Amino acid sequence: MDVQQLIALDNAHVWHPYSAIGADLPTFPVASADGVRLKLADGRELIDGMSSWWSAIHGYNHPVLNRALQIQIGKVSHVMFGGLTHQPAVALATRLVELTPTPLQTVFFSDSGSVSVEVAMKMAIQYWYAKGQPARQRFLTLRSGYHGDTFGAMSVCDPVTGMHTLFSDVLVQQYFVDAPRCRFGEECDDAELVSFRRQLEQYGHKIAAVILEPIVQAAGGMNFYSADYLRGVRKLCDEFDVLLICDEIATGFGRSGRLFACDHAGISPDIMCVGKALTGGYLTLAATLTTEEVSATISSGEPGLFMHGPTFMANPLACAAALASLKLLTDSDWMANIARIETALQAGLAPCHELPSVVDVRVLGAIGVVELKEPVDMKTVQPLFVDHGIWVRPFGRLVYLMPPYVISDEDLALLTQALLRVLSRC
Numbered sequence: 001m002d003v004q005q006l007i008a009l010d011n012a013h014v015w016h017p018y019s020a021i022g023a024d025l026p027t028f029p030v031a032s033a034d035g036v037r038l039k040l041a042d043g044r045e046l047i048d049g050m051s052s053w054w055s056a057i058h059g060y061n062h063p064v065l066n067r068a069l070q071i072q073i074g075k076v077s078h079v080m081f082g083g084l085t086h087q088p089a090v091a092l093a094t095r096l097v098e099l100t101p102t103p104l105q106t107v108f109f110s111d112s113g114s115v116s117v118e119v120a121m122k123m124a125i126q127y128w129y130a131k132g133q134p135a136r137q138r139f140l141t142l143r144s145g146y147h148g149d150t151f152g153a154m155s156v157c158d159p160v161t162g163m164h165t166l167f168s169d170v171l172v173q174q175y176f177v178d179a180p181r182c183r184f185g186e187e188c189d190d191a192e193l194v195s196f197r198r199q200l201e202q203y204g205h206k207i208a209a210v211i212l213e214p215i216v217q218a219a220g221g222m223n224f225y226s227a228d229y230l231r232g233v234r235k236l237c238d239e240f241d242v243l244l245i246c247d248e249i250a251t252g253f254g255r256s257g258r259l260f261a262c263d264h265a266g267i268s269p270d271i272m273c274v275g276k277a278l279t280g281g282y283l284t285l286a287a288t289l290t291t292e293e294v295s296a297t298i299s300s301g302e303p304g305l306f307m308h309g310p311t312f313m314a315n316p317l318a319c320a321a322a323l324a325s326l327k328l329l330t331d332s333d334w335m336a337n338i339a340r341i342e343t344a345l346q347a348g349l350a351p352c353h354e355l356p357s358v359v360d361v362r363v364l365g366a367i368g369v370v371e372l373k374e375p376v377d378m379k380t381v382q383p384l385f386v387d388h389g390i391w392v393r394p395f396g397r398l399v400y401l402m403p404p405y406v407i408s409d410e411d412l413a414l415l416t417q418a419l420l421r422v423l424s425r426c
């Protein structure tokens with residue numbers, strides 16, 4: 001198949017994320033990838049600024065991850081998890097329990113972030129059911145959030161950007177408060193939490209859990225908010241006896257400068273979701289962690305079982321990749337490395353402040369965001385990024401970078417310079 005043929009067949013038959021068939025937007029075939037470089041089928045090389053949506057933290061074609069998978073393929077690639085178990089799953093669960101906040105002690109594996117959110121929501125509902133409070137089936141969350149594309153997860157995404165009107169008859173109505181206004185690094189007093197408290201006072205008896213993305217609201221707006229706010233939410237959840245679910249799918253494994261974004265606030269949720277970077281971007285795997293209290297309550301009350309069990313639960317290849325990825329991360333001086341990337345992103349993106357099209361530039365850990373006045377025109381901007389040798393995928397008014405952690409200072413400079421050149425042409 002030559003490149004033109006491939007593109008034509010792709011246009012005709014293949015859906016892409018948030019896409020239309022026949023829309024004439026550019027799609028670029030990748031032939032291979034290595035380190036921080038994507039190699040296109042036409043021979044061009046791009047510096048990756050996206051880590052394939054926060055996941056490929058060690059870059060592509062990593063010898064250690066490749067080897068871990070080769071070894072596991074030689075043993076067993078997949079086996080059902082009902083009634084059977086295996087070393088990669090047990091070792092990975094144990095490692096996740098060690099790395100996450102201490103109260104989190106049990107792990108439920110699933111295939112994608114969205115499903116891990118469904119699992120978290122079902123766990124919260126089953127927890128209250130087992131405690132004799134079956135009316136608690138709703139969730140309280142923040143506007144501008146993103147938790148995935150399945151129905152439960154969608155119901156707690158931002159109602160506007162999540163297009164809730166389109167699915168109004170099937171989506172459960174949840175409770176929302178405005179996105180936090182106090183920025184990361186700023187103090188935030190209880191006044192900011194007034195509407196949060198009001199919702200809990202009014203609807204607490206129907207609410208199973210608060211669900212939110214800690215510190216970084218990612219796909220819903222790239223909003224970095226105050227650690228005080230998160231601490232305040234934890235306190236309110238305790239006061240009103242509501243569970244707290246932290247969705248660390250985007251933020252987990254160092255991206256925000258701490259291993260988990262919760263660590264910025266020194267809090268622990270009752271349920272935590274991880275995904276995306278869990279396998280270093282090699283395979284799809286997610287996990288939902290809970291406290292002893294939550295798992296013991298679900299397991300001892302009616303119906304005595306947690307009602308979920310994916311076919312590919314704890315896939316051994318995915319678990320082996322995750323174990324190798326976590327070892328690479330935690331054996332490295334990841335915190336200093338993320339601080340290095342943060343400094344380079346701040347320096348490299350600072351000139352964007354001067355552009356008339358830009359309203360804000362913000363950086364946290366290995367996340368750099370340039371917020372524009374107007375939504376970008378993907379049809380012109382996407383090929384411009386490619387022509388400038390970088391892979392950046394904006395959404396709406398947000399152009400952002402979250403490169404693989406292995407990116408060098410030289411490549412970071414090339415990435416931010418190219419971004420600046422493209423933005424100054426729009």
Ligand SMILES: *Cc1c(COP(=O)(O)O)cnc(C)c1O
Nearest residue numbers: 112113114146147148218249250
């Ligand atoms: C990406 C994302 C999800 C959904 O994960 P999928 O693997 O795409 O299903 C959920 N929550 C957050 C915070 C995410 O960034």
